[in-house]
Amino acid sequence: MLHNLELERILDSKLDSNAIKDYAPNGLQVEGKTEIRKIVTGVTASLHLINEAIKRNADAILVHHGYFWKNESPCIRGMKGKRIKQLLVNDINLYGYHLPVDVHPELGNNALLAKQLGISNLQGLEDTTYSIPVYGELETPISAEELSQRIEKALGRTPTLCNDFIEEYSQKQIKTVGICTGGGQDYIDLAASKGLDAFISGEISERTHHSACEQGIYYFAAGHHATERDGIKAVGQWLADEYGLDVEFIDIPNPA
Known part of the structure; x- marks a missing residue:
């Protein structure tokens, strides 16, 4: 208690x-x-x-x-x-x-999604103490299709993938990946300016597709709700483990 x-x-x-x-x-x-x-x-x-x-x-x-x-x-x-x-x-x-659960290095949405996808060496994309978007590296380069499959396995839904149909991307492998769970699609421009191969967020806007295609970066929209379940769930589990509280996570389905 x-x-x-x-x-x-x-x-x-x-x-x-x-x-x-x-x-x-x-x-x-x-x-x-x-x-x-x-x-x-x-x-x-x-x-x-x-x-x-x-x-x-x-x-x-x-x-x-x-x-x-x-x-x-x-x-x-x-x-x-x-x-x-x-x-x-x-x-x-x-x-x-809100943001404290996005950016926490252990219990945060970004960190937990990166771990599930095999992305390590996380760093902030922004030059701030608590950068909202982060980026890291895959151990070995993989195709966009394989990263999409990893996302689907981790989150239980197929992500929307931009520019996979453009011929010049067909053989492009992904090594560096940026992440901003939830509604972080506009950080794609910052990710592209850093030379990342791919960027993952929850939502997609009409402009996101053009940003991805014109700047040479893959974009994966994996769902706002889906990308932000794990952080608050992890915080609750931490409270249960540390303080013996009865904590139950309830997932209210949301297609967004």
Whole structure:
């Protein structure tokens, strides 16, 4: 059992959240009961996830995508009102950690995806202490088709691959790979400027295809939700291992 504010302190320390500038507040976003024994983790604090947590008598929900995003309306009404009402009525704490769960070197989405794909020697693409996109190397060069198969095996879905149909790419092998899980498709230009062979993110925009083709870099869109399941799941497992809490990850399917 942990006090709800103590849990926030533990998570802030482990994820170094105070050192990371983000688009939403990290930490305890909606306060509930003071004593926490049961935690439900998930990617997004949707109403579906909240209702599943209620069924399981959870004291807290820990997510990657919480509330109160930059430029979001401050009014608690409509969809947001229904979600927050369910949390308050059921006295459930909501903790949200966004970029800290993307960039953590052990428990982060980028690091965990790289490990699953056999990408090592991770470094930041940006010249900052906590670079959001990272890049690394495969032990031996592989084809785009093989990397696509690795992604599918790791995430359970076939990624969208740009420029594989262009003849000049048919024999190009991949050695260096950039990663930014979630909605990081626009980092493809930075990855291309660094001379990387490929870049992986969750989403794809119309412009991404042209960026990939014109700059000579493979692009894999592997799903926003799919690329960001493992980080928050790993944080929850760490809490269970270190503090003996009852933690359960619930995957609410999302095709995006």
